[in-house]
Amino acid sequence: MSFRNNFRKITPYVPGEQSKDRDIVKINANENPYPPSPKAAAALKTFDCEKLRFYPNANATILKEVLADYYGVGVENVFVGNGSDDVIALAFQSFFCSDKPIAYPDITYSFYPVWCDLFRIEYTTYPLDENFRINLEDYKAENGGVVIPNPNAPTSLGEGEEFIRTLLDYNRDSVVIIDEAYVDFGGYSSVNLTKEYDNLLVTGTFSKSRSLAGIRLGFAIGSAELISVLEAVKNSYNSYTVDSLAIAMGIESVKDDEYFKETVGKVIKTRKRVTDELRALGFEVLDSQTNFIMATHCGYNMKDYFDYLKAKKVFIRYFSLPRIDKYVRITIGTDGEMDRFLEETRNFLGGK
Numbered sequence: 609m610s611f612r613n614n615f616r617k618i619t620p621y622v623p624g625e626q627s628k629d630r631d632i633v634k635i636n637a638n639e640n641p642y643p644p645s646p647k648a649a650a651a652l653k654t655f656d657c658e659k660l661r662f663y664p665n666a667n668a669t670i671l672k673e674v675l676a677d678y679y680g681v682g683v684e685n686v687f688v689g690n691g692s693d694d695v696i697a698l699a700f701q702s703f704f705c706s707d708k709p710i711a712y713p714d715i716t717y718s719f720y721p722v723w724c725d726l727f728r729i730e731y732t733t734y735p736l737d738e739n740f741r742i743n744l745e746d747y748k749a750e751n752g753g754v755v756i757p758n759p760n761a762p763t764s765l766g767e768g769e770e771f772i773r774t775l776l777d778y779n780r781d782s783v784v785i786i787d788e789a790y791v792d793f794g795g796y797s798s799v800n801l802t803k804e805y806d807n808l809l810v811t812g813t814f815s816k817s818r819s820l821a822g823i824r825l826g827f828a829i830g831s832a833e834l835i836s837v838l839e840a841v842k843n844s845y846n847s848y849t850v851d852s853l854a855i856a857m858g859i860e861s862v863k864d865d866e867y868f869k870e871t872v873g874k875v876i877k878t879r880k881r882v883t884d885e886l887r888a889l890g891f892e893v894l895d896s897q898t899n900f901i902m903a904t905h906c907g908y909n910m911k912d913y914f915d916y917l918k919a920k921k922v923f924i925r926y927f928s929l930p931r932i933d934k935y936v937r938i939t940i941g942t943d944g945e946m947d948r949f950l951e952e953t954r955n956f957l958g959g960k
């Protein structure tokens with residue numbers, strides 16, 4: 609016997625590679641190419657360090673109020689956490705305690721199966737159809753809960769109100785989590801449906817559309833009942849998931865709607881340009897509602913394309929997984945970064 613026999617055996621989630629090389633065009637982790645709001649930056653610069661002696665406000669009350677105001681819900685309908693990964697992981701522990709498997713698509717955020725393993729939650733995956741769309745009828749089957757990103761990742765495809773309503777109508781007896789990590793880039797947000805469906809939890813993040821991946825801030829919106837269960841579970845393992853700096857910067861970020869709309873608008877504009885240019889080069893590009901695009905080219909091997917770009921210091925993402933191994937995922941960067949990406953793409957196509 610060895611203490612090693614008692615180790616937890618688990619296969620972790622693998623995030624996109626990070627790199628310190630300034631020369632690299634890093635369009636592999638769906639980060640925002642623009643800096644956070646200057647008002648959030650000012651909150652950091654003027655932060656009174658002396659205050660860090662104290663624990664943060666365990667309830668992040670002002671941040672919750674600002675978010676409640678922004679989304680038109682009550683403070684009792686808002687939960688905040690240390691990135692939406694933290695919020696979703698807590699939601700899994702809070703709402704998926706049934707003996708029936710939870711349901712989600714076969715191609716989706718690859719963290720879901722990792723949490724299921726970690727928290728010992730059974731799950732069933734339903735295959736997306738040949739156009740990478742979710743088959744609603746699959747979610748009629750009995751389940752212990754549902755989790756779906758909308759728009760979905762890494763397909764970039766989103767669904768509208770009717771779809772979400774039908775999904776909720778089929779699942780009156782389960783908690784349905786809609787992971788809206790990318791919704792600000794043109795998707796449909798089901799936040800308003802939380803007022804009608806008390807089993808709906810919508811999660812969001814400051815990491816993508818608000819350019820604050822580095823401070824780790826996420827939130828959830830749902831019925832007061834769902835939020836109170838999340839709070840109870842959170843307060844059973846760590847009362848201070850959100851630190852004082854994140855709270856201060858998060859508040860200013862949400863208040864600066866003008867900057868938010870401007871930067872999101874720029875990403876959407878660049879996405880359209882890159883999509884059009886790639887299509888003109890013979891790529892098939894899915895209609896993205898996110899800050900990344902899924903693309904493939906029938907004349908070329910996408911792993912070779914990924915490797916070629918990597919050698920040229922342009923980092924995109926390739927998933928060596930069934931069904932999506934013919935695609936690459938490209939995060940939308942600045943126009944300058946995307947010009948370099950397109951230039952190297954032309955070189956790759958021409959050099960074959």
Ligand SMILES: *Cc1c(COP(=O)(O)O)cnc(C)c1O
Nearest residue numbers: 691692693717757789813815826
């Ligand atoms: C990025 C992402 C998240 C989590 O982001 P955080 O940085 O933890 O807030 C959650 N879901 C999906 C689908 C994502 O792509």
